[in-house]
Amino acid sequence: MNSRRYAKKQATEVIGGTNMPRLRSSIDPEEQPEFLESPTSYRIGTNQSQLLCSFCNGIYYVDNNTFQQVMSAMEEGIDNPFCCDDCEAELEELSH
Numbered sequence: 001m002n003s004r005r006y007a008k009k010q011a012t013e014v015i016g017g018t019n020m021p022r023l024r025s026s027i028d029p030e031e032q033p034e035f036l037e038s039p040t041s042y043r044i045g046t047n048q049s050q051l052l053c054s055f056c057n058g059i060y061y062v063d064n065n066t067f068q069q070v071m072s073a074m075e076e077g078i079d080n081p082f083c084c085d086d087c088e089a090e091l092e093e094l095s096h
Contacts, residue, residue: 038085039066054080055087 039060040047049067051060062070062082070082083091 039082051082052080053084053087054082055091056084058084060084 039051039062041058041060043061046063047061049062049064051062051067051070052058053060060082066082070080073081
């Protein structure tokens with residue numbers, strides 16, 4: 001009897017012709033907090049702190065590091081420096 005256990009096909013990745021098991025965190029993006037860098041319109045993973053976009057006034061949730069950076073900038077007298085991805089892309093397009 002073969003005692004080796006194999007990961008489910010959906011949890012394996014073929015690398016160089018060999019099936020390599022993947023961690024659940026590489027399958028489920030909610031388990032990858034380091035990849036949740038951009039703001040979201042809902043609370044998910046590490047994006048638990050609420051900020052308003054300074055251009056569209058939309059509510060976005062960001063990670064604690066981003067929230068602390070924005071709050072520090074505002075304490076130094078800078079207007080709300082937070083800009084959502086959509087507004088940032090639009091501003092970049094207008095600048096060209």
